[in-house]
């Protein structure tokens with residue numbers, strides 16, 4: 521009867537869809553109609569939908585891929601008594617127990633930013649020696665100018681020579697955002713996906729570049745043009761690294777923190793307004809420790825920055841949703857940054873973009889003059905640039921036009937609508953952009969009293 525019905529349906533060109541679950545029985549996976557209840561065996565989260573008509577048969581595979589990763593704030597990461605670096609990524613208690621009791625040495629391939637290696641290389645070596653780890657450390661000049669496929673291939677050649685077990689021996693990246701991005705891309709290519717761990721050593725990478733899933737390198741003079749969305753298996757954060765970061769690079773990281781404050785958290789903005797200079801001077805070192813009384817500005821601000829960032833990233837890890845508040849400051853800045861590389865650091869370019877956008881928000885009536893002045897003053901106290909001669913109105917238009925093309929014809933411009941609140945706008949007019957540009961130049965350009 522069923523067959524007869526199917527033939528009749530096909531003759532009438534009726535499409536018939538059947539959803540199948542996948543059930544594992546005695547080691548093999550079998551399709552079973554999803555409508556059947558009480559599947560016996562292990563049921564996969566994947567589904568297959570079969571669609572038949574007189575013209576064709578097709579199978580649509582729905583295979584959910586889940587990324588699970590842990591971001592851990594710790595201290596004394598390089599103290600041999602701290603297990604985090606070697607085992608912090610393992611969530612399965614049985615696997616952890618097996619590894620702890622095994623006599624086989626643990627193997628780790630580590631890529632370190634060259635500067636970071638000069639400062640912390642001996643501590644990393646001591647750590648691995650004390651823990652009887654079979655290791656290879658590869659120090660590399662991971663600068664923005666070197667952020668290329670050549671560097672990725674160099675890492676891959678060394679990984680291949682050292683040979684690692686793709687399932688159990690994650691590659692470790694220790695460095696700033698450039699190092700983490702390059703190593704992440706190399707790991708996501710090696711044997712199609714090798715797990716990797718991020719240990720950020722700059723403020724910017726601590727609160728931003730390390731906590732999401734993006735990897736990448738520059739290509740064809742375009743920022744991060746090649747890359748993947750593959751999350752690390754773990755991120756280990758230790759603020760102690762930040763104490764050796766040059767002051768300009770602390771300001772650089774503060775720009776990304778300010779971004780989250782302006783978009784999502786008034787309290788964080790007020791903290792940066794009042795304690796930002798102190799954080800810059802003290803390089804985010806605190807005496808109260810990580811746990812217990814965590815009320816010092818360094819602990820509170822980094823925690824808020826990471827939490828607000830994860831809130832925005834976790835539901836949109838692959839950036840399928842193009843309406844992203846985290847893009848504030850990133851509409852024009854990639855073009856500006858690449859145009860005058862290496863004059864501006866990433867966060868500096870982001871801040872110049874944000875400063876201009878604050879004027880766009882103000883010109884659009886979303887921010888009061890008082891709010892605008894408070895934001896610009898806060899940026900200046902964080903020692904961030906708020907204007908740059910290379911940002912012409914032509915460049916603004918070019919960058920926004922490129923954005924329009926990549927965003928399906930909708931502008932999707934995140935703008936503050938108060939302190940710590942924001943919305944995405946699609947209809948900001950060109951004359952508003954121009955008026956804002958003129959005022960921005962008058963207020964903050966050469967000859968102005970900033």
Ligand code: NAD
Pocket residue numbers: 633634635636639662663664667695696697698699701721722723724725728729730732733734735744761762763764765766769772866867
């Ligand atoms: P960076 O990696 O170039 O590091 C900045 C400088 O600090 C370098 O000279 C480095 O050698 C040095 N350094 C690093 N750690 C140090 C330490 N502990 N002590 C002393 N010096 C140290 O730059 P960054 O600002 O960390 O990162 C910027 C990069 O991050 C950009 O390429 C940007 O595209 C990328 N990024 C990626 C994401 C993402 O989601 N993947 C997000 C934001 C930024």
